[in-house]
Amino acid sequence: MTTPVIELRGVSRRYDDGPPALDEASLTVRPGEAVAILGPSGSGKSSLLNLIAGLDRPDAGTVTVDGVRVDQLGEAGSALYRRSKIGMVFQFFNLLDDLTVADNVALPARLAGAARGAAARRAAELLEALGIGRHARDRPGQLSGGERQRVAVARALMNRPPLLLADEPTGALDAAAGQSVSTLLTDLNAEGQTIVVVTHDLALAKACTSRTVRIADGRIAEDVRPSSVAPEAVR
Template sequence: MTTPVIELRGVSRRYDDGPPALHEASLTVRPGEAVAILGPSGSGKSTLLNLIAGLDRPDSGTVTVDGVRVDRLGEAGSALYRRSKIGMVFQFFNLLDDLTVTDNVVLPARLAGMARTEADRRAAELLELLGIDRHARAYPGRLSGGERQRVAVARALMNRPALLLADEPTGALDTAAGQDVSRLLTGLNAEGQTIVVVTHDLALARSCTNRTVRIADGRITEDVRSQAVASDAVASQAAR
């Protein structure tokens, strides 16, 4: 049995005096899996994602990602963790409008201290891989939604993360662009990239993930795994 990439044990999080955003949640994600977190608005799925990303801390329970106890990290530790272990893709891309596509993509590597030439080479590879190398010098504002999300994915993969987290990656896209992103994530997973996608979009969940976790009122209510696909994914990861 391979070591889990994500291991949540009895994780709870409550904001102020409201009801728990997440209650006693436990979840294990193994390398090569593509997991969709599904749930209605306010169900706790974004809280779960923030806890995995080290953007928030649980009130109780443990969060371990790729061997790192994320719940114990301080601000600086969290930053270093995000830099080295995860890549994030957001619903509204969160690209910096003042930077070119390449500059956006190299940003995590540059923050990690990678030399500019090496970072540029890696960015060029990723942009080519994702089919947007012709936009390398363009500013995000000139790209379509799908293209922007590809840039965001390229940026997320820049530091070769163990885990790719996507928060509603197709939520701001039209159908065609959404399908494009879905295919991209499927391809990445096929290459062995572990992915966790938070989404409302059932079609996206079905098309690009091999496991579906449902959350309602802060509790995990369902965890369904597509066995055949999952086995393929794990085998692919082992082969890497």
């Protein structure tokens, strides 16, 4: 059996004196899966994403991504982990307006120590593959929302991460642009990219993922796998 890309075991996280944001959550994601994390605001899905991304630490339990114990990393180790193991796509793009599209995409590789020429070549390949190579010298502000999200996806893939995390990737887009990004994620998964999408949008989950995990009150309430596999009972 293949080694999981993500393995959470008994993860809990509590903020202040309120109820736990996550309560003994366990989750396994294997290479090549496309998983949607669903749940209403306050359910714990953002906390789960932050723990996987190494932006937060659990109070209990373990978080392992591509063989790395993320919950044990310090600040420097977490930054290195995010550069090498995950790519992140956000709702509002988080592109740098004072850089060209190509330089935005190349930035993760440059931060990781790649030579300028090698980073530029990789960025050009990604922009062409994602259908926006003609915008390489433009600034993000000159692009449509859908095009900017494609730039964000290209940037997330720059260092060939084993895991792509997408946080409400179509939340700021109109219907047509949202459909374009949904199709892009589907195509990336078909090529073998492991993807976790955190979203409120059931239509997006159905369109670009084959497994849905629902979170309620900090617990994983349901884990629905492809139709060929029976739904996993959640205890």
